[in-house]
Amino acid sequence: MVLPESFYTRKNVVKIARELLGKVLVTEFDGVLTSGMIVETEAYAGATDKASHAYGSRRTKRTEVMYMHGGIAYVYLVYGLHHLFNVVTDFKDTPHAVLVRAIEPIEGIETMLERRGKDKLTPSLTAGPGAMSMALGIHTSQTGASLQGPDIRIEDRGIKVPNKDIVAATRVGVAYALDDALRPYRFFIKGNKYVSKGKGCK
DNA sequence: CAAACGATTTTCT
DNA sequence: GAAAATCGTTTGG
Numbered sequence: 244m245v246l247p248e249s250f251y252t253r254k255n256v257v258k259i260a261r262e263l264l265g266k267v268l269v270t271e272f273d274g275v276l277t278s279g280m281i282v283e284t285e286a287y288a289g290a291t292d293k294a295s296h297a298y299g300s301r302r303t304k305r306t307e308v309m310y311m312h313g314g315i316a317y318v319y320l321v322y323g324l325h326h327l328f329n330v331v332t333d334f335k336d337t338p339h340a341v342l343v344r345a346i347e348p349i350e351g352i353e354t355m356l357e358r359r360g361k362d363k364l365t366p367s368l369t370a371g372p373g374a375m376s377m378a379l380g381i382h383t384s385q386t387g388a389s390l391q392g393p394d395i396r397i398e399d400r401g402i403k404v405p406n407k408d409i410v411a412a413t414r415v416g417v418a419y420a421l422d423d424a425l426r427p428y429r430f431f432i433k434g435n436k437y438v439s440k441g442k443g444c445k
Numbered sequence: 446c447a448a449a450c451g452a453t454t455t456t457c458t
Numbered sequence: 459g460a461a462a463a464t465c466g467t468t469t470g471g
Contacts, residue, residue, distance in 0.1 A: 285452075287452075294452070295452090296452085320451095321451055321452065321453060322453055322454085323451090324453080325452095325453050325454070327452060327453085329452085342452060367454090367455095371453070371454070372452070372453075373453050374453085374454070414452075415452075416453070419451090420452095
């Protein structure tokens with residue numbers, strides 16, 4: 244089943260990030276379907292989180308989508324070449340979001356290999372936020388798209404992730420956030436090959 | 446209006 | 459292990 248809007252419109256963004264593990268992220272552009280199980284996420288707690296783009300209630304053209312009602316996509320460009328896919332949570336005017344960092348490919352693997360310019364399935368196909376977005380065909384033009392819409396959705400296929408397989412850790416690439424970089428807002432499935440290594444992963 | 450920089454990945458040494 | 463690639467957004471003059 245496709246996750247309903249009520250899954251996203253809750254106050255605890257950290258809890259949502261954790262619950263997204265094991266769910267299936269699906270994109271369908273021009274009738275081409277690609278999907279994968281979410282194995283790694285990070286929570287960004289809006290106004291009170293120095294690592295978030297919306298820290299201190301900063302409101303700009305780019306971050307505007309984060310202030311919208313939960314259940315939409317927030318996609319943006321980093322380093323001029325990587326598209327990162329986020330899920331906006333919580334209610335209007337509360338800029339919380341969950342960054343999806345990695346998936347385990349399920350459907351449309353051929354398409355994903357093609358998009359990435361690869362010919363063999365390796366973990367690097369979708370391990371890491373930039374790589375994953377490219378494999379799924381996610382682009383900054385999809386920012387603000389509904390997750391109940393025809394192009395992008397997240398499904399619950401009954402996959403259960405045991406508590407003991409969920410690891411909480413510090414986030415990657417946010418050292419500039421000082422003390423907030425130490426918050427255990429990163430979740431991933433223990434032992435999964437598709438979890439990104441990340442630079443700051445110790 | 447100009448300048449600096451980043452929630453990263455890949456490739457080369 | 460280190461460095462480059464590359465551009466929209468943010469910040470300062």
